[in-house]
Amino acid sequence: MRGDGRKPNETRVITIERDYIKHAEGSVLITVGDTKVICTVTVEDKVPPFLRNSGTGWITAEYGMLPRSTGTRNQRESTRGKVGGRTMEIQRLIGRALRAVVDLKALGEKTLWLDCDVIQADGGTRTASITGAFVALADALHKHMKKGSLSSLPITDFLAATSVGIVNGQPVLDLNYPEDSAAAVDMNIVMTGGGKFVELQGTGEESSFSMDELQAMIGLGQQGVNSLIEKQKAVLGEDIVNLIAANAKTVQHT
Amino acid sequence: MRGDGRKPNETRVITIERDYIKHAEGSVLITVGDTKVICTVTVEDKVPPFLRNSGTGWITAEYGMLPRSTGTRNQRESTRGKVGGRTMEIQRLIGRALRAVVDLKALGEKTLWLDCDVIQADGGTRTASITGAFVALADALHKHMKKGSLSSLPITDFLAATSVGIVNGQPVLDLNYPEDSAAAVDMNIVMTGGGKFVELQGTGEESSFSMDELQAMIGLGQQGVNSLIEKQKAVLGEDIVNLIAANAKTVQHT
């Protein structure tokens, strides 16, 4: 039994509220237990210099935390005048993850800006950001498809992320902040609807872990991602789910 | 009749949700029409260098906008590596305004950090921040009083803020973003429960205004602030309202 009464392989309660910010092309408020993240997607009609005239699009992510999203107040990165290492690592991860399930050729010379802003933090903010950003991105691209600026939905599969770890010697799924602080090993797993890995980042926090522990964590991660993707499907609705499923099938056959 | 159907002297719908962020000593989500701001208050047991050993506390405010709180995406100030002029102007205003109704001597050597983060913007974000921050600050200080770290509630009066302006030649109250963009004059008014001015900032936007227009705007501002303070009172509840009212009386008599 875990600190908050969950079983080792049990995720926290997850909600995803679509169209949370009226201005953005796609936006959600995702809550994973007490972790709350606003994810918005902005579609811009240009690409970074290295992609100009390539016919190919790009996805870039930015991540932030409100100063008081955490137990003690964090100084703003704008006030400090620079983006910290942890933030950079997370926003690079989010961008890479989403690019793995978007057909950037089919997107054309557009940039998708994913903004993930944590308004309340209780562990797993980066994985919640990925899971939420996927839904916001599907919404944004679907709107563009409906209004004709995209001829198809350029999403090749579902994508979600969760964390696993070894806490008190036991592999557990979806760590909250007290568990994350106490974990000997911490692993973030990003997977597709088709069950393939996109990112796997395991860290012995000043410690190390065995092959058996690795296997156990991967197993839990697969369960967690599957349930998150079910949630995404329920929230997005049949139309979008069918379009993505069709793309995923095509991709597998090529 | 205004663009959104309001009368010239009519505010937008206002809601204030207390205890919005679980970690902060005081926190609200204030919505003024489509403008939504999270205000949190953090109490820190130290003061800036210029106040050390003075027995006096301090209030400092920071303000931010999520990149997609606006119609087109704004680059993050953390990414740009510096806080812009508009942000600085606003956070200085918020801090000054709240300091006018807090007895910093009675607060003792503590710093109150007010964080106002706009998650959706539709005009009037700085005045919504002040109005919301007042409630979060009252909550935070009341909690400290209840747990004994303050012997009284060091708030000397209510405080709220609104905007007024001249749009299409007509003085109007509580401008939304389309009105703000079209306004010939724009004025922010911060007032106390006792009807006194704390800040008055009127700007002819590349234009100018007459004494008559000034008087009309001030009149509307007084109405607007009064209704905001009624809202604050309804939300804060009798206990806190009575404590502040008692302080306000004492202050007037001295």
Next chain:
Amino acid sequence: MRGDGRKPNETRVITIERDYIKHAEGSVLITVGDTKVICTVTVEDKVPPFLRNSGTGWITAEYGMLPRSTGTRNQRESTRGKVGGRTMEIQRLIGRALRAVVDLKALGEKTLWLDCDVIQADGGTRTASITGAFVALADALHKHMKKGSLSSLPITDFLAATSVGIVNGQPVLDLNYPEDSAAAVDMNIVMTGGGKFVELQGTGEESSFSMDELQAMIGLGQQGVNSLIEKQKAVLGEDIVNLIAANAKTVQHT
């Protein structure tokens, strides 16, 4: 009687020396009592991106203080690596104020850079900057008119600024630094030759002020601005004064 022997409604001695810096299109040294500011105007033949191909010009202001313009040495903002909040607030104010009396359409796609550098400070540096910058700007634009790069003088009215406040319970005009430090209320007023307001920024410095005090301060401000504009006229000479007066009449009739 005030600390320096002035009456409540009396300004300090004002001098404006034209053509103070040989390189600039327009430049003055303005002294208001012991406050001394060098104002220069540079005319650049391009505009910021948001105005390109609009046929419209722009005015942008920068403000600085020499490190030892003040009683204790201030660290340079270049050394600190960023422009502070107070500086940003002031330069935004100066730019906004001057844009109110320049016909940016008639200016065409030019940018006017106003640089206001305080070499000695004794209160009222921002209002002295506005008053001085107006003269430098008139000179710069008049030179451009004379050499044919402007077909008319695109200045629609005179403009000056002063500060008023409540010191020791008494409304006073044109505060010096000791008064400014002691003031319960501090207000900056920017007005046109036609007697209209361009900016009105009143601040209860951790305090508040009544409607009566507001009216008294505005009355003093009007007197102060009028005498400053008389000074500007005397310094600029008949030719330029007549051109601006003619423009001001036309504007009032439209």
Next chain:
Amino acid sequence: MRGDGRKPNETRVITIERDYIKHAEGSVLITVGDTKVICTVTVEDKVPPFLRNSGTGWITAEYGMLPRSTGTRNQRESTRGKVGGRTMEIQRLIGRALRAVVDLKALGEKTLWLDCDVIQADGGTRTASITGAFVALADALHKHMKKGSLSSLPITDFLAATSVGIVNGQPVLDLNYPEDSAAAVDMNIVMTGGGKFVELQGTGEESSFSMDELQAMIGLGQQGVNSLIEKQKAVLGEDIVNLIAANAKTVQHT
């Protein structure tokens, strides 16, 4: 057969030159094929604020690339005024990795600064940095032990790192730059002498990978790390190797 003639499970030629920089407590030049990194270790007699009076030490790493270590010149991060995301990610990884095999309690209130500077890059710079930094760190701590400022060698096990990936559908070990650029999956593996994982970072580069591919890559990584640790042992010599081996045994039994 790979582009440079290696077999899939073959590492590049590795050399480690100790005492490369005369000033540093420990320093090596590590070459892995054409990748060359200077690793130095500096021992400082103080710790970051969060560890003061804890009796515990710290390890922090910094990573840099000379501008022309790469095929095209990279702008210096000092000139750009900030450390990029990739650099931050790498230096956080190096620090975390080394902390896993140093007994920070036994180190006491000292900070070890690891500086890894790439003078020539051909893929695998971060893993070469970790492998080289381990040797420099062992040297630096051994010197401190010999001169009496440490009572024992606070290293609990050997540590090395390598990269693996899927290139042209085939799992390969120790990717050079052309392979890294072409890889569909790229994984960095940090392991101890005892065969446990410290870090595992696998990335489908805008792609994804299956469980089978994951297993194959992990197998190759284990081989690679083993041969790197053999190299470290050969270079460090019997004395230091025996001290670390003894510590590693103790750790395993506790």
Next chain:
Amino acid sequence: MRGDGRKPNETRVITIERDYIKHAEGSVLITVGDTKVICTVTVEDKVPPFLRNSGTGWITAEYGMLPRSTGTRNQRESTRGKVGGRTMEIQRLIGRALRAVVDLKALGEKTLWLDCDVIQADGGTRTASITGAFVALADALHKHMKKGSLSSLPITDFLAATSVGIVNGQPVLDLNYPEDSAAAVDMNIVMTGGGKFVELQGTGEESSFSMDELQAMIGLGQQGVNSLIEKQKAVLGEDIVNLIAANAKTVQHT
């Protein structure tokens, strides 16, 4: 004959106005032809960390140019967020030069801040800064001596600086901006009242110079510095001149 009618060995007209800024302990406006620099000296009762508890003082200089001191407007270094290479070079030079004639032991644990701000530039701003800063520094230290916070005047000799160069094949003294732009060689010379060199910085501007040219330039520089020191003496007056002269004699004999 030179462009402005001077002979090769003729300096421009020099004026030094003492007590130019009322707040500073020492301040001058120095004009060398059309070059005008405000030099202020601030005495601070602390020293940089590397001198704490050494009983020794320090001198540090900062240099700036107003944006429109030059023919075309320069962007402010505060706005650019960093101090440029040229500025750093100059302020390091000014600080080094003045430290050569101040007895830092006798000064005690004080820091002298020299601020040299160019308000109008026409070549030779760095040498004018040194020459002017010497006078401001003598004034500041003399005031401290008179009020008893220094027991003697810790200045060991006079100090002034000038520029020389090769223009159109001819060695000339005290280059103005057009000459400086056209010079094949440019040399700054800082010398003491006793005729010794403190700094000698000769630069073939994308060119080179012979031993004969070097000798000719040094000869001119000696003449120029001598006449500048005569000017300093005339301006400072007998009291201060005698104190410095006495110190200079003592130094020569030890």
Next chain:
Amino acid sequence: MRGDGRKPNETRVITIERDYIKHAEGSVLITVGDTKVICTVTVEDKVPPFLRNSGTGWITAEYGMLPRSTGTRNQRESTRGKVGGRTMEIQRLIGRALRAVVDLKALGEKTLWLDCDVIQADGGTRTASITGAFVALADALHKHMKKGSLSSLPITDFLAATSVGIVNGQPVLDLNYPEDSAAAVDMNIVMTGGGKFVELQGTGEESSFSMDELQAMIGLGQQGVNSLIEKQKAVLGEDIVNLIAANAKTVQHT
């Protein structure tokens, strides 16, 4: 006899290893005693804005020190977020020096980036950088000539640099770090193969020097530079030496 046994006019042992970094167009490792600097040259097919369409090329230098190239660790300039004054001074010197012997017109619209990175420091890093950069630059331009992108070798003469100083009252050549720290005067001399000066920077380190001392130092510097140029010629080989010698003759005759 000096601390390391050298005679006053004796340089340290010098080695120059060409083609040290495989990616760069030209690169050397230069060692002067225990000072080691990697110099690389990158040829870029564009020029800074002020030279566009001028048909003229440019040379720009950057200089860095690895954090542990020195006795105590230096914080990285990338981490500090800005390039320090000493670095700027040095890289401006290196750039200026090399531009004096390259025919920028003959180079055409190309920029040569000289990167000088000190991996081990023991005094004289800036002069070693200049001496080494010359060889790397000759190599880079010779390669471009051989492959046809330059029709001739646009180098007009040899160039090397050394330091001289007054240590313990005696003029000495090529100061190492302990000598440099103890020197009363420190002078850097950059000269051409034809014996002309390019830069001469003499600094009395909080001290001053006489004309006799100046003459003695210049004499030593000439000897030092001559022996460095002999070394450069030996390393570069007959082909390149003859090309440069031919250019130098032509230049002297014009």
